[in-house]
Amino acid sequence: MKKLKIPEVHDMHPNVTPLIDVVMCLIVFYMLVAKIGVATGAVPMDLPISVWGKRLQDMGNTITLNVIRPAVGDVPIVTTLDPETGQIVEKPILDTSRVPPRRVLTETLTFFRKVNPEIKAIIRADQNIEYRFLEPVLICCAEAQVKNVNFATRVAQQVAGGE
Amino acid sequence: MKLKASQKVRFETGPNMTPLVDIVMVILIFLMLTGSFLAAEHFLVSNLPLTRKGAGGVAQATNIPLDEPLEIRVDSFTRPGPDGVPQEMWAAQAGGFMIQNSREALTKQLIRMRENFNRNNTPTDRIQVVINPSRITKYKHLVEAYQAAVEAEFTKVAFSTAH
Numbered sequence: 551m552k553k554l555k556i557p558e559v560h561d562m563h564p565n566v567t568p569l570i571d572v573v574m575c576l577i578v579f580y581m582l583v584a585k586i587g588v589a590t591g592a593v594p595m596d597l598p599i600s601v602w603g604k605r606l607q608d609m610g611n612t613i614t615l616n617v618i619r620p621a622v623g624d625v626p627i628v629t630t631l632d633p634e635t636g637q638i639v640e641k642p643i644l645d646t647s648r649v650p651p652r653r654v655l656t657e658t659l660t661f662f663r664k665v666n667p668e669i670k671a672i673i674r675a676d677q678n679i680e681y682r683f684l685e686p687v688l689i690c691c692a693e694a695q696v697k698n699v700n701f702a703t704r705v706a707q708q709v710a711g712g713e
Numbered sequence: 714m715k716l717k718a719s720q721k722v723r724f725e726t727g728p729n730m731t732p733l734v735d736i737v738m739v740i741l742i743f744l745m746l747t748g749s750f751l752a753a754e755h756f757l758v759s760n761l762p763l764t765r766k767g768a769g770g771v772a773q774a775t776n777i778p779l780d781e782p783l784e785i786r787v788d789s790f791t792r793p794g795p796d797g798v799p800q801e802m803w804a805a806q807a808g809g810f811m812i813q814n815s816r817e818a819l820t821k822q823l824i825r826m827r828e829n830f831n832r833n834n835t836p837t838d839r840i841q842v843v844i845n846p847s848r849i850t851k852y853k854h855l856v857e858a859y860q861a862a863v864e865a866e867f868t869k870v871a872f873s874t875a876h
Contacts (some may be wrong), residue, residue: 566730573737577744584748598853602863603727603755672756677853680789681846685875700756 575586590614590672591631592702598677600703602643612700613659613669617675617687626683628655643686655687670698694702718728757859759871780841780869783807783826785819786876787844787858789851803854805861816857816864823865848875 568702591614606612616638625643632639645652663668670690675684691699776856786806791799804813808826823842832838842862847856855872862870 566734570730570734572738573734573741577741578736580741580744584744593716597754598856600757600856602860603757605755629725634784658812675852676858677851679852680848681850681855681872681875682848682854683853684872685848687874699759701759701856701859702754702756705755 572577573668589628592672592674593629595619595674596676596678597674597702597704599706601706603703603705606670606672606700612670613662614672614674615655615687617673617679617684619676619679619683621707626679626686629666629686630658637652643690653690653693655690656693659690659696663694663696665688667700669696670700671696672700672702674702720749726795726875757856757863757870769804772818780839781835782831783830783842783867783874785822785842785844785854785858786800787846787850789847789849789854803851805858816861819858820864821863823861823867827865827867837866838868840867840869842871843873845873845876850875 557674560706590609593617595614595616597640616629620627620631628641628643629638630641631637641658643653643655645654659669659671673684673687688699772856784807788804790802790804792802794800802814804811805819806812807819807822810822812822827837827840844855844858844862859870
């Protein structure tokens with residue numbers, strides 16, 4: 551019986567085929583899962599955990615409001631994405647430097663609502679923030695007649711898995 | 714002494730993969746650095762931003778008078794734990810019952826209340842759940858009450874001004 555031999559390899563280069571396979575898989579994964587060039591204005595923060603949240607299918611009709619506890623006082627710091635510059639800018643609840651004081655956040659939300667009546671507000675806030683900081687933002691949403699308000703939360707399973 | 718391998722003629726019939734690997738690696742690194750994953754977040758959806766409470770309160774949305782209100786009063790407080798370290802607690806009052814630190818118990822109570830409404834010919838979509846926090850109620854505790862309302866199959870959940 552003839553003995554089978556492993557054929558002699560003439561190529562001096564390493565076999566890159568498995569490398570390309572793996573890399574291609576990674577590229578396809580990133581292209582499908584990652585959001586590139588989609589600036590929502592979301593600032594990383596310690597969001598509350600929930601299990602009953604919904605995913606928003608249409609992130610195009612949203613305005614993200616990051617509510618941050620101020621160092622002093624009861625007026626929260628609210629930041630959002632400026633669509634013109636692509637930068638995250640602060641939108642004060644009340645601009646007291648002008649007479650009469652301007653309700654800047656209400657005016658901004660009203661403007662967005664007039665441009666797009668289907669606008670949804672996304673509120674992001676630290677899980678330990680008190681309601682007195684959220685309330686003015688909700689009042690601004692109500693005054694601007696933004697009817698759909700969404701509270702961003704973390705998915706519970708991810709926390710259980712050791713985030 | 715001559716090397717045996719150098720005498721052999723090498724045949725490379727396959728395409729040169731080096732440029733492909735270079736480009737693919739650049740794309741992969743670009744996607745890894747620029748991509749962001751928002752899939753770990755989801756949202757608690759509110760049908761109206763805020764309802765005002767108390768004398769002289771003004772209804773913000775036109776659908777408020779039509780719906781039956783169901784109020785959940787939520788408070789945060791601290792209590793000394795068994796080891797003396799203060800523990801964060803929350804309490805919710807709904808339908809004359811007070812529930813502490815238990816979303817499951819609050820959900821059961823809300824389900825009972827919803828079933829009572831349904832028995833009195835009020836459909837679930839005509840019930841407006843209003844979460845009424847205090848000024849110092851923590852956001853994460855509001856989310857617990859909110860989730861209990863969603864879990865109890867209420868479709869309209871909103872916040873009121875602080876009590």
